[in-house]
Amino acid sequence: MEIRVLGCSGGIGGMENRTTSLLVDEDILIDCGTGLAVVPFESLLKIDHVFLTHAHLDHIAMLPMLVDTVGDFRDKPITVHATEETLRILRSHIFNWLVWPDFSAIPDRDNPFLRFQTLAVGESWQQGSREIRALPASHAVPAVGYSLSDGAGGLVFSGDTGPCDALVDALNSMPDLRYFIVETAFPDGQHDLAMAARHLCPSMLSVMLDRLVATPEIFITHLKPGMSEQIVQEIVDKLARFQPRILENGQIFTI
Template structure:
């Protein structure tokens, strides 16, 4: 199994700043930010499943355009997985015929271009031997993280989260965890803003990592544009057993 980083930035501004989207093999997206727009049409047509961590725009921006681009050429609906709360937000505020058409009823409800699949916290979905499990996160809207299990190893993606003891507990319960993608959106001097918006800063990340009993490779995502170098320097200055590195757009992680 491979995960390709289509976008991992906390904002836009240049060709290397695409918001969060990960392509698993060639048929599954985890989050659907602006990075999806760089895929060619043939690649977009191969995507059958989208797992969404939460409803914020930088993580869902490409869903409406993706479905609009490929829906008519598919023989079955593209499936969007998220918590019931997140799906309610998508239905109410995006696919509401005001912002965008409701593709779960186009061309009709018996043969839609897209379908919503509720996914509860702790629930797993198996797709061709690959298992996707929704785990805790702590954000300003209902949110989850995802563990992706290839059958040989596991990768956990935190989504957007503040320090979350339940997530730490869940990570420590993953003995085959090889990779951890975790956000750190703000530098330490903006700790108050990080707490208010329920994101991590380097000090909070250091606390979280110090509580881990597992030893995955740690990759940092969701760096705010213009602040990335400073955040990474502060992460390094905190030290610790694990040595995080920046996640990079275009990076491929195999596990």
Template sequence: MKLTVLGCSGGIGAPHSRTTSFLVDDDIVIDCGTGVGDLPLAALLRIDHVFVTHAHLDHIAALPLLIEAVGELRERPLTVHATPETITILRSHIFNWLIWPDFSAIPDRTAPYLRFAPIAEGESRCLGGRTITALPVCHTVPAVGYCLDSGAGQLVFSGDTTYCAELITAINACPALRHLIIEAAFPDEQRDLAATSRHLCPSLLQAVLAELTGSPEIHVSHLKPGGAARTMAQIDAGGGRLRPRQLRQGQVLEF
């Protein structure tokens, strides 16, 4: 499998600061932040599945526009995989005819442009020999991470989370883990804010990494454009067995 970083920033306002979105091979998107908007129409048409970690805007901003762009050009619905709680939020607050049309009913409910597919924590989807499993995380809204398994290797994306023992257990249960994409939204001087908003900061990230039993490459996402250098410097100063690196837009990870 190949994961291409379309966006991994915790905000906008700097060069290459597209928000969270990853293209897997050419037909799956993990989260649908603003990075999806850089894809040409031909690439958008190849996307059949979108896996959403949670409903915060930086992770779903391009989803309504993606469906509007490709809906009438596709022969089958675009499938959005998310927890039942996240689907309820998307239906109530985005695809509600007030913010955006309900594309699960356009052109009609028997042949819509959009199909929601509920996925529960711990549940897997098998798509052409690739397995994607929802993992437990701890955020301010219902959320999951995802483990992507090619059969030859695995990649875990935490989505948005604070320290979460259940996530650590799930990561340690991945025997072929090659890559871990994990967030660090705030520097350590904002640790209280990180805890309140259920994000990670360098010290909390180091606590997570210290409990990992494997040796995957660690890629740090969700850095704020104005504080990325400071946060990464604090992560680097923290030492530890695993040496995280900043994830970059355009980066390609294979596993």
């Protein structure tokens, strides 16, 4: 599997600040933030599956546009995989004929442009040797992370999460884990806000990583624009022993 970072910012502001979206091979997206906007039309046509961590706008912003753009040109629907709670939010608040058309009923219910598939924590989707499993996360709305594997090695993407012992336990059960992409949205000076919003700051991430038995390469994502320099400095100061790196647009992981 090849995982390419399309966007990894916690907000917008210039071409480099694109919100979360990862392209897996040519046909799978993990989240559908504004990073998807850089993908050419011909490549958009190849996307068959979208796995959402949760329903916050920075992770779903381009999903309505994706379906609208390619639906007429495909011979099968795009399948959105997410928890039942996330799918309920999409149906109620996005694809509701008010904010956006219900593409699960266009052109009709039997031949839609979009279909929804529930994926609960602990469940996995498999296609050939590729496996994507939903992992625990703790966020302000129901959320998951994802593990991706292709028979050897693996990558975990935390999605948006605050401190989550269950996620650490899941990581520790993966002896072949190679990469851990984890959010750190706020600096320590906004610790209380991070706790309220159920995001991480460097000191909270340090506590999580102290419990980690596995030894993956660690990449930090979802830094808030305008605070990124401060967050990076705190990561350097507080997490140096873990040798984390900042995730970058265009970065490619192979597993």
